[in-house]
Amino acid sequence: MFRQLLTLFASFFKIGCFTFGGGYAMIPIIRKEVIDKRRWVEKEEFINLLAVAQSAPGPMAVNVSIMVGYKIFRTRGAVAAFFGTVLPSFIILLVIAVFFSRIDENPTVNSIFKGMRPAVVALILQPVFAFAKGLKYWEYGVFIVIAAAIWLQISPVWFIAGGIAAGAGRTYWKTKRPTRP
Numbered sequence: 001m002f003r004q005l006l007t008l009f010a011s012f013f014k015i016g017c018f019t020f021g022g023g024y025a026m027i028p029i030i031r032k033e034v035i036d037k038r039r040w041v042e043k044e045e046f047i048n049l050l051a052v053a054q055s056a057p058g059p060m061a062v063n064v065s066i067m068v069g070y071k072i073f074r075t076r077g078a079v080a081a082f083f084g085t086v087l088p089s090f091i092i093l094l095v096i097a098v099f100f101s102r103i104d105e106n107p108t109v110n111s112i113f114k115g116m117r118p119a120v121v122a123l124i125l126q127p128v129f130a131f132a133k134g135l136k137y138w139e140y141g142v143f144i145v146i147a148a149a150i151w152l153q154i155s156p157v158w159f160i161a162g163g164i165a166a167g168a169g170r171t172y173w174k175t176k177r178p179t180r181p
Helices: 002-017 023-037 043-055 060-103 107-132 137-151 156-176
Strands: none
Touching (some): 002 023, 043 060, 043 156
16 A cells, blocks of 8 residues: 555656656646546546636646545645645655745846746647547537636626536436426
8 A cells, every 4th residue: 555655645746857848738747647647537536626626726737636535545646746746846846945046137047938838828728629539519618608708807607606506407307307208
């Protein structure tokens, strides 16, 4: 059990070490690790975990790691995945905080950060395209309408609440309607 927890911790530690750009940029790397390499979760289940992680408070990548860890090893797995995900960022930020005053105005450092921006945008968009495969046409329409509304600064909370209500209503309608002979 300890060895498996260590593997879980190491997997998420590696993800945390080599991902820049926040939670969305981590998604393709987490997906590859937990679906393709380790086979800890199935693709459909991962999509569901992303939906729950997005609507839960806190950083999405951390929420996903906690849910994957919990699915595999319950509370111990959630704790191992959590620390694996956040420790690299904590250590890196601690080191940067100590030395940042020396590099704050360095043009080379500023150029490096500017050069990383396109890569981070690509990492954020990659899961969008990967998960869009297999959507129905009406789902593409919903995606476009919601993306446009968010771009117009309408709070995504309304869409999450609407999705919850629509899903609950659909389930209720399917289970409560009378069956026909």
